[in-house]
Amino acid sequence: xxxxxxxxxxxxxxxxxxxxxxxxxxxxxxxxxxxxxxxxxxxxxxxxxxxxxxxxxxxxxxxxxxxxxxxxxxxxxxxxxxxxxxxxxxxxxxxxxxxxxxxxxxxxxxxxxxxxxxxxxxxxxxxxxxxxxxxxxxxxxxxxxxxxxxxxxxxxxxxxxxxxxxxxxxxxxxxxxxxxxxxxxxxxxxxxxxxxxxxxxxxxxxxxxxxxxxxxxxxxxxxxxxxxxxxxxxxxxxxxxxxxxxxxxxxxxxxxxxxxxxxxxxxxxxxxxxxxxxxxxxxxxxxxxxxxxxxxxxxxxxxxxxxxxxxxxxxxxxxxxxxxxxxxxxxxxxxxxxxxxxxxxxxxxxxxxxxxxxxxxxxxxxxxxxxxxxxxxxxxxxxxxxxxxxxxxxxxxxxxxxxxxxxxxxxxxxxxxxxxxxxxxxxxxxxxxxxxxxxx
Amino acid sequence: xxxxxxxxxxxxxxxxxxxxxxxxxxxxxxxxxxxxxxxxxxxxxxxxxxxxxxxxxxxxxxxxxxxxxxxxxxxxxxxxxxxxxxxxxxxxxxxxxxxxxxxxxxxxxxxxxxxxxxxxxxxxxxxxxxxxxxxxxxxxxxxxxxxxxxxxxxxxxxxxxxxxxxxxxxxxxxxxxxxxxxxxxxxxxxxxxxxxxxxxxxxxxxxxxxxxxxxxxxxxxxxxxxxxxxxxxxxxxxxxxxxxxxxxxxxxxxxxxxxxxxxxxxxxxxxxxxxxxxxxxxxxxxxxxxxxxxxxxxxxxxxxxxxxxxxxxxxxxxxxxxxx
Amino acid sequence: xxxxxxxxxxxxxxxxxxxxxxxxxxxxxxxxxxxxxxxxxxxxxxxxxxxxxxxxxxxxxxxxxxxxxxxxxxxxxxxxxxxxxxxxxxxxxxxxxxxxxxxx
Numbered sequence: 001x002x003x004x005x006x007x008x009x010x011x012x013x014x015x016x017x018x019x020x021x022x023x024x025x026x027x028x029x030x031x032x033x034x035x036x037x038x039x040x041x042x043x044x045x046x047x048x049x050x051x052x053x054x055x056x057x058x059x060x061x062x063x064x065x066x067x068x069x070x071x072x073x074x075x076x077x078x079x080x081x082x083x084x085x086x087x088x089x090x091x092x093x094x095x096x097x098x099x100x101x102x103x104x105x106x107x108x109x110x111x112x113x114x115x116x117x118x119x120x121x122x123x124x125x126x127x128x129x130x131x132x133x134x135x136x137x138x139x140x141x142x143x144x145x146x147x148x149x150x151x152x153x154x155x156x157x158x159x160x161x162x163x164x165x166x167x168x169x170x171x172x173x174x175x176x177x178x179x180x181x182x183x184x185x186x187x188x189x190x191x192x193x194x195x196x197x198x199x200x201x202x203x204x205x206x207x208x209x210x211x212x213x214x215x216x217x218x219x220x221x222x223x224x225x226x227x228x229x230x231x232x233x234x235x236x237x238x239x240x241x242x243x244x245x246x247x248x249x250x251x252x253x254x255x256x257x258x259x260x261x262x263x264x265x266x267x268x269x270x271x272x273x274x275x276x277x278x279x280x281x282x283x284x285x286x287x288x289x290x291x292x293x294x295x296x297x298x299x300x301x302x303x304x305x306x307x308x309x310x311x312x313x314x315x316x317x318x319x320x321x322x323x324x325x326x327x328x329x330x331x332x333x334x335x336x337x338x339x340x341x342x343x344x345x346x347x348x349x350x351x352x353x354x355x356x357x358x359x360x361x362x363x364x365x366x367x368x369x370x371x372x373x374x375x376x377x378x379x380x381x382x383x384x385x386x387x388x389x390x391x392x393x394x395x396x397x398x399x400x401x402x403x404x405x406x407x408x409x410x411x412x413x414x415x416x417x418x419x420x421x422x423x424x425x426x427x428x429x430x431x432x433x434x435x436x437x438x439x440x
Numbered sequence: 441x442x443x444x445x446x447x448x449x450x451x452x453x454x455x456x457x458x459x460x461x462x463x464x465x466x467x468x469x470x471x472x473x474x475x476x477x478x479x480x481x482x483x484x485x486x487x488x489x490x491x492x493x494x495x496x497x498x499x500x501x502x503x504x505x506x507x508x509x510x511x512x513x514x515x516x517x518x519x520x521x522x523x524x525x526x527x528x529x530x531x532x533x534x535x536x537x538x539x540x541x542x543x544x545x546x547x548x549x550x551x552x553x554x555x556x557x558x559x560x561x562x563x564x565x566x567x568x569x570x571x572x573x574x575x576x577x578x579x580x581x582x583x584x585x586x587x588x589x590x591x592x593x594x595x596x597x598x599x600x601x602x603x604x605x606x607x608x609x610x611x612x613x614x615x616x617x618x619x620x621x622x623x624x625x626x627x628x629x630x631x632x633x634x635x636x637x638x639x640x641x642x643x644x645x646x647x648x649x650x651x652x653x654x655x656x657x658x659x660x661x662x663x664x665x666x667x668x669x670x671x672x673x674x675x676x677x678x679x680x681x682x683x684x685x686x687x688x689x690x691x692x693x694x695x696x697x698x699x700x701x702x703x704x705x706x707x708x709x710x711x712x713x714x715x716x717x718x719x720x721x722x723x724x725x726x727x728x729x730x731x732x733x734x735x736x737x738x739x740x741x742x743x744x745x746x747x748x749x750x751x752x753x754x755x756x757x758x759x760x761x762x763x764x
Numbered sequence: 765x766x767x768x769x770x771x772x773x774x775x776x777x778x779x780x781x782x783x784x785x786x787x788x789x790x791x792x793x794x795x796x797x798x799x800x801x802x803x804x805x806x807x808x809x810x811x812x813x814x815x816x817x818x819x820x821x822x823x824x825x826x827x828x829x830x831x832x833x834x835x836x837x838x839x840x841x842x843x844x845x846x847x848x849x850x851x852x853x854x855x856x857x858x859x860x861x862x863x864x865x866x867x868x
Contacts, residue, residue, distance in 0.1 A: 041856055042862075044487065048862075050865055112868040113867070113868060124663075131663050137855075152656050155655060157656035170840065171838075173856070248815070252814070253809075253811070256814065257819070258815070259817065282865065285837040287839045471788075472788060487864070488866065490790070
């Protein structure tokens with residue numbers, strides 16, 4: 001087999017990381033007829049990736065029409081529960097609709113080893129070159145300091161291109177090297193730990209009240225002791241994913257081990273019956289960038305764009321927890337921006353500026369901008385530590401029959417519950433307004 | 441497209457001018473395959489496929505041997521399409537690869553059924569796939585596959601090739617064009633060095649060498665290349681299993697030792713029968729409690745106890761200075 | 765809120781080793797984590813010890829830190845929670861090695 005004996009290979013663009021952002025960027029470029037190489041450090045796309053459960057596919061409508069007929073789906077989410085809990089209580093808002101169980105669907109559960117490989121397959125079908133088991137160890141710059149490629153860990157051989165798109169995830173060493181991302185800030189990150197538990201499809205349908213191919217998404221608040229965060233539970237085809245998301249600085253300060261908190265959640269009286277007798281199939285952990293819009297780095301430098309988790313594009317705004325769709329949206333936009341810059345012959349930060357403008361105009365940055373205050377509210381002490389208990393007590397006060405004592409009025413119950421949790425009605429009203437302003 | 445040229449990993453024609461042919465015979469499978477203890481069914485995850493440590497060492501040895509002879513390496517593996525990514529990684533090392541299709545999918549097979557497969561037929565199929573590249577001087581196998589198997593394949597390969605065979609090797613080097621010198625472990629840290637005449641089939645342990653990494657150029661060249669599939673024999677490897685197997689394994693059942701009959705104790709009183717049965721009133725040596733003053737004394741007490749009960753010879757505990 | 769009572773849930777019975785045995789790790793020859801134990805000796809929090817989801821860091825009696833790299837999730841928690849600059853040097857493992865999530 002002939003083997004080129006050079007240590008440099010040249011392309012129109014180098015995309016680092018074959019996750020949803022990188023695969024989408026490579027897909028956009030390959031479709032535009034550009035030569036693009038997609039570098040993945042794992043043995044296959046998705047092998048290093050973990051997520052909290054739901055991929056919202058609307059972003060794919062414009063990229064892969066009819067995607068739902070071919071995507072490797074586990075279950076289509078038709079039930080979405082938001083659960084507030086204390087050690088002994090829980091209050092759920094449980095929504096279910098048939099609309100999400102039919103095309104064009106809303107959200108799905110999938111496994112990243114399947115989904116990411118499928119999306120990267122779309123890129124290679126379009127002509128992108130995928131190189132796995134290869135780490136991009138650093139940036140290559142020209143005399144003017146512009147990024148013109150990456151160095152790999154295959155004997156230091158280099159991949160050269162006028163533009164590099166760094167989709168190398170939450171730890172993005174490339175974005176840090178380029179100076180776009182400062183030293184990793186623990187307070188802008190959460191740790192997700194997840195267990196995938198075996199459960200036969202029939203048992204999932206029975207325990208979660210769904211039919212075949214229908215899935216459940218539970219988002220849980222109040223299950224992480226004193227550590228800001230939350231829990232999640234999702235149904236896959238023949239397994240259940242359960243885990244917690246934990247604010248890094250407080251996790252570190254607490255001295256609690258992450259898997260202990262998953263065990264807590266699994267032992268909660270509301271969750272335990274759903275998971276009785278299950279065996280662990282895989283344990284996993286991953287970081288999530290949760291700083292939101294205000295902590296987002298600059299997204300372009302000369303010869304470099306960043307997309308996906310590398311650009312902190314995970315929306316963790318309480319009611320909404322999304323990341324894969326933002327990765328796809330930003331990656332595809334980055335690919336298109338690079339194509340435009342190559343056509344214009346200007347791959348400087350200025351030439352690549354249309355990327356950010358494009359993102360601001362669509363959901364990727366618009367959502368982040370609108371919800372920019374959400375992370376601080378959702379991770380605030382009152383929302384984390386007091387409101388779950390307050391709301392549970394409120395429900396308990398309203399629904400406990402106290403005969404022969406007459407029923408207390410709603411305001412009285414609220415006041416009593418608020419007082420018990422050290423919240424004044426003024427703070428409650430203030431946070432409600434704040435929430436309405438952020439989410440409304 | 442401005443990228444480097446892509447050449448598919450096409451099967452090279454028989455070209456004896458390219459030097460001696462070394463064949464790496466690989467078993468690419470899920471490295472974490474599990475066998476259900478109840479029904480013996482095997483689950484293999486296509487995402488878990490890879491080269492076992494023994495196969496990786498075998499491939500590295502094959503590459504080194506080919507380099508020392510200015511030869512070439514052909515890697516052959518039997519398996520489904522899901523092993524192609526691994527074969528592509530092997531091809532990135534500059535190795536010509538060929539896959540022999542297998543009826544095995546990733547799941548649902550019985551371990552016992554796989555054990556009973558026709559390894560002789562498998563060896564014939566593997567060699568038929570290699571034949572277009574010439575006659576191998578050396579075939580290197582991993583000496584152990586992660587999902588077991590019979591381990592008989594190298595022997596059948598050697599038989600078919602009329603070649604010498606050596607097993608369990610940890611080192612391999614060429615000794616001129618006619619032979620290889622190999623080493624294998626013996627007990628107590630000893631090693632045995634053998635001179636094996638070519639052609640030979642050598643099985644190596646997953647030790648001593650680490651598989652090299654492919655160059656970036658190699659990885660790029662195979663990125664979207666197709667892995668050639670050998671259909672020369674017109675049959676799949678596992679297709680030959682049914683009916684023609686030389687190994688027959690029947691139904692198995694748990695080991696049930698014969699019952700030992702103990703005569704019922706004599707006597708009319710149930711209490712006495714019970715006592716006789718349990719030996720509760722039979723005199724036993726009471727436990728010996730020792731609390732000597734120092735360690736030397738304690739050692740003497742223990743040794744004399746062992747001698748008294750015949751565990752050691754009495755003269756072994758012959759009192760030295762100051763013993764009782 | 766305190767932890768669950770011992771034995772309250774049967775699945776908590778699995779050991780940490782069994783938990784980690786469910787994960788596919790393809791261990792490379794090069795350690796991708798390096799810890800400067802000299803720096804660790806002056807660290808009072810040692811946050812990496814409890815926060816690492818793979819439990820790779822162990823305090824030693826002389827105040828240093830002993831670390832493993834083999835069963836690493838490559839999440840980055842350790843260096844992000846680390847107080848002291850330069851105590852933990854963390855890179856990705858060599859290509860193709862390290863953790864491989866099948867159900868991520």
